[in-house]
Amino acid sequence: xxxxxxxxxxxxxxxxxxxxxxxxxxxxxxxxxxxxxxxxxxxxxxxxxxxxxxxxxxxxxxxx
Numbered sequence: 107x108x109x110x111x112x113x114x115x116x117x118x119x120x121x122x123x124x125x126x127x128x129x130x131x132x133x134x135x136x137x138x139x140x141x142x143x144x145x146x147x148x149x150x151x152x153x154x155x156x157x158x159x160x161x162x163x164x165x166x167x168x169x170x
Contacts, residue, residue, distance in 0.1 A: 132166060139163045 119142055126134045143159045 136166050139166065
């Protein structure tokens, strides 16, 4: 992910979200968001990314 840090390409999570959204597999979207939440928890990242993932999970649960 070095390239993403320097603005060379979109972060991998955004790319995966876009690809999964295109295909429309809700279970894959949920799995991706749970993996992202786990990743942020293990890295002890700031709460902002975790909050964004949480909001995304809520959106998916509501059907979107």
